[in-house]
Amino acid sequence: MTVSPSAVARVEAAPRPIRLRLTLTLLGYGAIALLACLVAPLVGSTPISLSRAFDRSIPFADNVDAQIFFLARMPRVAASALVGGGLAATGVVMQALLRNPLADPFTLGISGGAAVGAMLAIVFATGASLGPLTPVPLASLVGAFVVGVIVYALGTRPRRPMSTAVLLLAGVTLNAFCWAVIMFLQYLVDFAEVYRTVRWLMGDLDIGGFGPVVGVLPLMVVAFALFAALPSSLNLLSVGADIAATRGVDVARTQRLAFVSAALATSAAVALAGPIGFIGIVVPHLVRLMTGVDHRVVLPASALFGAAFLVGCDLVARTILAPVEVPVGIVTAMIGGPFFLWLLVRKA
Amino acid sequence: MAARAKGLIVLVALMACGASDATPSRTRDGDPGVTLARANPTWFAPRAQPRPATRIVSLVPALTEMLFAIGAGPQVAAVSSYDDFPPEAKALPRVGALLDPDVERILALRPDLVLTYGSQDALEAQLARAGIRTFSYRHGGLDALFQAMRDLGAVTGRTTEAARKANEIRQQLEAVRARVRGRPRPRVLLVFGREPQTLRQLYVSGGVGFLHEMLDLAGGANVFADIRRESVQPSSETLLTRMPEVILEIHETRMIAGADAVRERAAWRALSAIPAVRDGRIHFLNGDYLTVPGPRIGLATEAFARAIHPEAFR
Incomplete structure (x- = not known):
């Protein structure tokens, strides 16, 4: 990403209005996200009676509307908001960290590792589970961590800034390697399993209860806590590591924080819902178009808008062909793809 | 690279042709099998080929089972990598399967008939160029199964055995139907795939195909009968709306018993409003015979019926 030095000057020269602008933006995007989360559970493939759903006199075990x-619906909306928000925020962080507008949460290869883990669990039908994490999400988390650690080890040197080129290339290479492993696994197994692995890659938010959300929530909370410390440093980092260093940013520390938080959020999102594409790349660019480039605004606004966007996409996914569903990854790419191109042409 | 590989295959194909022309039984110019295969590569009419096939390569497990069931086992030269029934099939050479047929090995075996799946057009075209007959098949309903059996009887010269075996299967199915006749037909969800320990990535039978027809014969009303697809991926919401009274879960390869069964049954407890969950009518059926549309469908249909109507089999 190329941000002119004047942008830095602009960001730094206007410290006072930022508070107001941040408040207004967050209120606006917060309202959109809240609205999406409130409306989405009311709509579905079947009409339900809300009064019956909230009727405490009917035992929950027998109350179909309540179930x-x-x-x-509720866990689905919660998962969509969490995954959408996490992926969009991670996209912002990745684009700043790698100074590349095409970077997204999957650039570091972490989603590839998660996918290999999930494939292994699907193919070998392992029984290992941990608390609310059933075998496939658990294996996908393990895979994501393994790749995350490898890329981190390749990209960092003691007390020196990370090399973005090394990070990018290591990520791309590991992604390619993971894909080779995935294809090899698919080649070995039966057709039915091949389809199931492919289906996992399309993304799925029908989690059937809050368990899976609870399972990945701690990772997401840590990731967002780290995100909160990043924005001002990211503003300078996205201009260039040298400029950032001259202005008092601890570049190595910021990069590590950015990497770790992005890796945690990506692992959690992919373990919960599979690698849902396009959110991490489209949402940050869209938000930048509307709010400018200041990460103090872009990061939280992207998280909120990403949440609303995925809740909306999932709503489309589960209703448009009811009673059957469209995999949500198809919907995000079909809505996000053309939109991204339009944005690209408009900006050019 | 691709061109070279193609050239090599053509070369091997030519060698195979040359070899078969040299056999003493072919004295006339122009082998009728070759002409026929060239004129009509994907499907061939059994009537036009009087000589029964004696070296058959089967790439479809359901068809392999049929061949052995009609007594054509000795005519089978090789099978697909997924074939493991009947036990005799395991001893035969394996030549790949749907996505990865090993053309070189198939040609080297000098088959006079290759049974292919309907989507393998490239392979069929290659075999046709080599002058080898193909028999193209696609899974469908029970009618398609009986039709395939009849056709296999014709090409292997075992018309009578094929008819007898088909009759036997029809009688088995009829016996199951008679057992459950007049009984109330519960709403059944037929699951053939699911992510372990959770209700995600569910694959269930829609209202088309042999599984649906078998369920119907076994006295169950498929809750997804209205969806004109072989497989449906229902969401939790759809499951709650369809309200199955019985859930049948097919596990082809993994035995679900003991602790596994307890754990998998517990996964369903999340949606306790479903009558089948409330009443504990979730059945795990193990075995690959349940999903292969071959001669064992009579047994499979009976297994369905025993789970849906246990009282009818006391």
Whole structure:
């Protein structure tokens, strides 16, 4: 990403209005996200009676409307918001860290590792589970961590800034390697399993209860806590490591924080819902178009808008062909793809 | 690279042709099998080929089972990498499968008939160029199964055995139907794939195909009968709306018993409003015979019926 030095000057010269602008932006995007999360559970493939769903006199075990609302729809909306917000925020961080507008949460190869883990769990049908994490999400987390650690080890040198080129190339290479492993696994197994692995790659938010959300929530919370410390340093880092260093940013520390938080959020999102594409790249660019380049605004606004975007996409995915569903990864790419191109042409 | 590989295959194909022309039984110019295969590469009419096939390569497990069932086992020269029934098939050479047929090995075996799956057009075209007959098949309903059996009887010269075996299977199916006749037909969800320990990535039978027809014969009303697809991926919401009274879960390769069964049954407890979950009518059926549309479908249909109507089999 090329940000002119004047942008830095602009960001730094206007410290006072930022508070107001941040408040207004967050209120606006927060309202959109809240609206999406409130409306989405009310809509679905089947009409339900809300009064019946909230009727405490009917035992929950027998109350179909309540189970549809609280077990089928609410966890889905929660997962969509968490995954959408996490991936969009990670996209912002990655684009700043790698100073590349095409970077997204999957650039570091972490999603590839997660996919290999998930494939292994699907193919070998392992029984290992951990608390609310069932075998496939658990294996996908392990895979993501393994690749994350490898890329981190390749990209960092003691007390020196990370090389973005090394990070990018290591990520791309590991992604390619993971894909080779995935294809090899798919080649070995039966057709039914090949389809199931492919289906996992399309993304799925129908988690059937809050368990899986609870399972990855700690990772997401840590990731967002780290994100919160990043924005001002990212502003300078996205201009260039040298400029950032001259202005008092501890570049190595910021990069590591950015890497670790991005890796945690990506692992959590992919373990929960599979690698849902396009959010991490489209949402940050869209938000930048509307709010400018200041990361103090872009990062939280992207998280909120990403949440709303995925909740909306999942709503489309589960209703457009009801009673069957469209995999949500197809919807995000079909809406996100053309939109991204339009944005590209407009900006050029 | 691709051109070279193609050239090599053509070369091998030519060698195979040359070899078969040299056999003493072919004295006339122009082998009728070759002409026929060239004129009509994907499907061939059994009537036009009087000589029964004696070296058959089967790439479809369901068809392999049929061949052995009609007594044509000795005519099978090789099978696909997924074939493991009947036990005799395991001893035969393996030549790849749907996505990775090993053309070189198939040609080297000098088959006079290759049974292919309907989507393998490239392979069929290659075999046709080599002058080898192909028999193209696609899974469908039970009618397609009986039709395939009849056709296999014709090409292997075992018309009578094929008819007898088909009759036997029809009688098995009829016996199951008679057992459950007049009984109330519960709403059944037929699951043939699911992520372990959770209700994600569910694959269930829609209202088309042999599984649906078998369920119907076994006295169950498929809750997804209205969806004109072989497989459906329902969401939790759809499951709650369809309200199955019985859930049948097919596990082809993995035995679900003991602790596994307890754990997998517990996964369903999340959606306790589903009648089958409330009443504990979730059945795990193990075995590959349940999903192969071959001669064992009579047994499979009976397994469905025993799970849906246990009282009918006391």
